[in-house]
Amino acid sequence: MRKRVALPLLFSVLVGASFLAERFSREKPLPEDQAIAEIVARARALLTATYPGSAREPALRGAHAKASGCVKAVFTVDSDLSDALRVGSFGHPGERYKAWIRFSNSAFTPGPDKNPNGRGMALKLIDADPDHAVDARTNPPHDLLFINFPAYFLADANDFLAFVRAGGLQGDQQHALRYFFPGYNPFAWRLREAAIVYRNATREIASPLRTDYWSMTPYKFGPDHAIKYAARPCIASTGPAPAKDEPDYLRDALKGELNKAPGCMELFAQMRVGDMPLDDASLEWSQELSPLRRLGRIDMPLQDIAAEGRDEACENLSFNPDNAPALLAPLGGVNRVRIRLYQASAAYRLGHNGAIATDPEKAWDHF
Helix, strand or coil: CHHHHHHHHHHHHHHHHHHHHHHHHCCCCCCHHHHHHHHHHHHHHHHHHHCCCCCCCCCCCCCCCEEEEEEEEEEEECCCCCHHHCCHHHCCCCCEEEEEEEEEECCCCCCCCCCCCCEEEEEEEECCCCCCCCCCCCCCCEEEEEECCCCCCCCCHHHHHHHHHCCHHHCCHHHHHHHHCCCCCHHHCCHHHHHHHHHHHCCCCCCCCCCCEECCCCEECCCCCEEEEEEEECCCCCCCCCCCCCCCHHHHHHHHHHHHCCEEEEEEEEECCCCCCCCCCCCCCCCCCCCCEEEEEEEECCCCCCCCCHHHHHHCCCCCCCCCCHHHCECCHHHHHHHHHHHHHHHHHHHHHCCCCCCHHHHHHHC
């Protein structure tokens, strides 16, 4: 009888000790505005140190520095879209948009594609009809940002700040470990977050066109709802496996596939149900409770992603979750960090390189 009572009591004590140790072993949270300001300042300082004004080396993005390539595409809203999904850019069934997709590795420093890494897909919907060279619509582009994993390893702005303070933006293992294991106290270790990074970074892909992607963060969907986005290949992976020992095998795969046949992705929305979190990007929304609902199709015609001038145009193209219609605006602390962080990164990159931001529609018409 004593053992039955002692075990639950011991468990309660351990849980309580874990909570207290975690609470007092980590820094006190800052107001979100202060946290974001410090993140941006530290990121800008890192860019300045990495790409000083006197250096001839061009500045790269503060994240997703290595692109596999930019792909010209057309997005078509499903013609049979239900009324509940007709919001913002998806408000008119059958409507077609010019689009760009930038496929990338998530690391701060470019490296061989076989290195552990998250894989990114940044989609820019241009408010223009692909059948017309002159824009018949006037809304600004709509950016959707994806990673090939459904959850982010940082919950909110203060988690983001702790990661930056640990040096995590530098992208090396030493600084990442400093964030996940900030000391000898095991109750302060961020094991769940480390597991997310490990599962994402070790997920092997054969081609940027042959994997699933998720927005990880939520967005408004009309005045009363919220969603997360997902994108999936239209067809299953086919063809021989790429030579993964090649440092740029993902670019080689992307180039080879689009030289031979058109590509295709499907775009989905996952509606928020119940108390699914809006301000904790590290928690995945259950697809059992809220299955994916298709919004439309992204078609990529035959093309040469290595065409002269395209890589330069791609590097001068910027993406930001804030580039969205008001009814589809980004939500959550991680998105609020990314808005400011990506603005600062793009401004430094273009200024350092003496470059002019690419006009996405003119580039689409040109290539």
